[in-house]
Amino acid sequence: MVAMIELIDVHKSFGHLHVLKGINLTVQKKEVVVIIGPSGSGKSTMLRCINGLEPIQKGKVMIEGEDLHGPKTDPNKIRQRIGMVFQSFNLFPHKNALQNVMMAPIKVQKKPKAEAEEIARDLLGRVGLAEKAEVLPEELSGGQQQRVAIARALAMKPDMMLFDEVTSALDPELVAEVLSVMRNLAESGMTMVVVTHEMGFAREVGTRLIFMDGGVVVEEGDPREMIVNPKEVRTQKFLSMVL
């Protein structure tokens, strides 16, 4: 079976700053890969390379067997299959929750408005925000905004989802509601790559844990095993700090 995501020796620099130094990563269908690592280790950059928001200098990014940077590939088409959720929500502030979720199906997939609305209302219901459909982002709590953002990404019916520290900007009491939506999503069989510091989520939902440091994958393994028994010293140090 072809992998959902395959990074092959991916190098990424910002000017002289070498951020990703040869990343190899394969994500199979229905896997929930949790990525941890210190600040600046290149976690966000790696996610952004997966959906081509950042160009890479060397290596290959394969999405469901297609070379993201291939000469015949349209990266916009590939991005439609990869949902992404950001730390800072990035909802469109001039549109209400429903319109946020409907926009891409209408403008990108050219779905009829009625169909897009049905999809959007259904998704808002799934993230527990059916009654907030007509509300502007600025009137929603952070947790609610983030759930709308997840619904917005799901509206494109993506094959996989990328989450970049989606609970880090939330007040502690709002973290659980977002994690529970992500947990449901994982249970429904979504392929997910999740950058997070929520070790509980990693342990309970993750199928694989990856520790990154200095732009390389230092260690990977089963989350339940790796959290209690990390092999690398750097992993041990990091885990002792976050646990």
Add this chain to the structure above:
Amino acid sequence: MNAFFNGEIFKESLWLLVKTLPTVFEVLILGLICAWSWGLILSLIRLSHVRPLRYLAGAYIDLFRGLPLLLLFIFIYYGLPHAGIRLGPLASGVLGIALCYGAYAAEIFRAGIQAIPKGQTEAARSLGMTHGQAMRHVILPQAVRLVVPPLTNEFIAMIKDTSLMSVISVPELLFTAKEKMGVVVNSTPLTVAALIYIVFTVPLIRVAARMESQRGRRKPRGGKSGGTPSVEVGGDLQTADVAGQLP
């Protein structure tokens, strides 16, 4: 007869000058549409990823921000005919406004677009939108709200700058007032023209001021991130108003 102010001449001039308003509005509306469309196009080129085009747009903007509008009007109306390009007074006026105010509008639009957080573009692109779609559906609708106050200021300046067209014989307020002044040997027509300008500009000045103070008061809500971006290009844009250079 008082050569400074005369009631009879006041009434006469008022009617005479009000009759020029359709011309003024025509130039203003056409000028505004051309200048702001041109400005938007310029700003998009200025922000594009094609380096030569970007530099070209930048050079244009600097050039036309650096030229006095009065000179531009005279150049278009009296200079271009020597190159075989003959434009009527009104067309010259609209072209001058479009060329000059387009450059200012471009800077305002650029600032407006750049004030939208990068995360907005990224969210749009991550949903599969093309650069153009992200601009059209996500960035520009937000940028437009930010540029309304500075563009209102531009419009005020533009209203005043229509008076510069008196040197290329556009029958607008100042041109007509000066002609009348010559006939009646009295400064009353000028006073009337001044009043008419004020009737249009002062309410707009109040509106612009109100929008600016409202913008300052809006508070962001929810989450730890966010904040209301604003366009801070107001100050130096007043240099577009060169009405003071009239001989």
